[in-house]
Amino acid sequence: MxxxxxxxxxxxxxxxxxxxxxxxxxxxxxxxxxxxxxxxxxxxxxxxxxxxxxxxxxxxxxxxxxxxxxxxxxxxxxxxxxxxxxxxxxxxxxxxxxxxxxxxxLHPRWLEELLAASGIDADEQRALIDRAPLDVRLHPDHADIELPGAEPVAGLPLARRLAAGSDVVALAGRVEVQDAGSQAVTLAADARAGMTVLDLCAGAGGKSLALAALMANDGRIVASDIDRARLSRLAPRAAKAEATIIETRLLDPGHEAEALADVAPDVALIDAPCSGTGTWRRNPEARWRLTPARLDRLIETQAHVLSIGAGAVKPGGALVYIVCSLLDAEGAAQVDAFLAAHPGWQAEPLALPFGRPHHAGVRLTPKHDGTDGFFVARLRAPC
Missing domain, CATH: 1.10.225 (NK-Lysin)
Known part of the structure; x- marks a missing residue:
């Protein structure tokens, strides 16, 4: 050409x-x-x-x-x-x-204003559209694999940062493509062997696979979602990773509580649908898709899934709320509203490899942490 x-x-x-x-x-x-x-x-x-x-x-x-x-x-x-x-x-x-x-x-004006109001200054906003690195998570059985040019990621033993343009297709079955920030916030679940864990908005199952690795494939993970197409991609991925403790469950909107009544998880992880402002480095055109009306609908959905998760966990269990957004309306404000509406629930401190304390949780940003942007909070149910 x-x-x-x-x-x-x-x-x-x-x-x-x-x-x-x-x-x-x-x-x-x-x-x-x-x-x-x-x-x-x-x-x-x-x-x-x-x-x-x-x-x-x-x-x-x-x-x-x-x-x-x-x-x-x-x-x-x-x-x-x-x-x-x-x-x-x-x-x-x-x-x-x-x-x-x-x-x-940089961004649509109305979003620039919301980001600024959420404490994301001009330099942080500029970093939201830089090029993203290529991170992977090693399967535990392949933790010793040699990846030419790969760099370790501090605090995440199974994470590697690969050179741009690396052929990850050739590594199928040995690694999963997953941003280091996504791997870090999954640690907030504190998932351990023998636990029952609910991945409420599992999608294609990236976090379910990470949870299975943290649990040494011992226990039970129920990966649920209302999106049949996305959820259907999890089973073959789990098979390749030999993550046998994952079961998928398709949810019927409006009837989620009934479908999850038999689970009673120790931990419910909610990777909630959100604006994706923290992932704009990978999908910069997403700035053009978001509208105030769509953001309002997402905020309603987030409150809804928080309510489902709260009803699902067993007494004394934990609820981990994650959004790949840097807007307080989707992160900190959601958790503040949840705690105000659910007496007896408490936010727990988090010690993660990345991020800074933000309201009742921790926030990761591309500029500060070199990862996608996230807000995560861990909430403890009353006994």
Missing amino acids: TPAARTQAAIELLDAIVTAAHDGGAAADTLVSRYFGQRRYAGSKDRRAVRELVYAAIRRLGERPANGRAALLALAATDPVLTATFDGSTHGPAPIGDEAPAPEG
């Missing part, structure tokens, strides 16, 4: 990403994979160059642009080499006229 053709490809991809962000379609990485899956003629260098253009444009624009061309024009505004590729050639984009590029910014 010529440089101009690469620019045109980036524009086409950005068009698709902008539309998906507006309509709730597929994530950017999925759209990129589909695009090149249909264009086998593009070599690895072409794919890498186009992908870099796409993500550079996404990170540069806090607000969703009108279209892909406006997005790439913003990137070209300070890059003469990129500007020159708007040459009107056969496979290239039309020359630049008097059109205006999309305005630059």
Whole structure:
């Protein structure tokens, strides 16, 4: 592909990403994979160059642009080499006229204000759209595996940070891709052999697998979710990891309590649905998807799953609440409201490898901890 053709490809991809962000379609990485899956003629260098253009444009624009061309024009505004590729050639984009590029910014203005009100300053906000590292968790049976170029992660014996572009597919069955922050907050469950643990919003089961490793595959983990498609991905992952103590349970919305009545867990872990502000380094276009109305719905859902978890744990059991968000409305404020509404429950102190105390829990941020952003709190039920 010529440089101009690469620019045109980036524009086409950005068009698709902008539309998906507006309509709730597929994530950017999925759209990129589909695009090149249909264009086998593009070599690895072409794919890498186009992908870099796409993500550079996404990170540069806090607000969703009108279209892909406006997005790439913003990137070209300070890059003469990129500007020159708007040459009107056969496979290239039309020359630049008097059109205006999309305005630059870190995040949508309303989100910048909410982040600032949650104690996330300008430097922390800027770090939310840096490139994320590639972290994995070793399966206990492969703890001695040699991974060229991998770095250990302090406080997490099974965690490794790999070089960018490492082939994790070749490591299937020996490692799980999991951010070091995600591994750290899972430790808040203090899951031990012989326990019964409920993973209430299990999704595809990353934390269930981590819990099984912490429990030395001894005990019971009930991984539940209302999303059949996501939950169905857990069984084959558990089989590869030989995590035999995990059972999956699909929940019917509105009837969760009945479905979990036989569990009575020592610990209920809630990795609640959230805005994902702490994971924007991996999905920077997610800033374009979030709206005040969607955030309000997420906050309602979080309160709902906290209530389910509180009703499920046995007397004296623990409830661990996790969100990959840095907004207090989804983290600290949710826990404060829960404690106010549930007399006898108490927040317990946490000692994690990363993070700083924040209200009744601990918060991890990309700038301070080099991980995805999280808020986690451990709450103890009355006996």
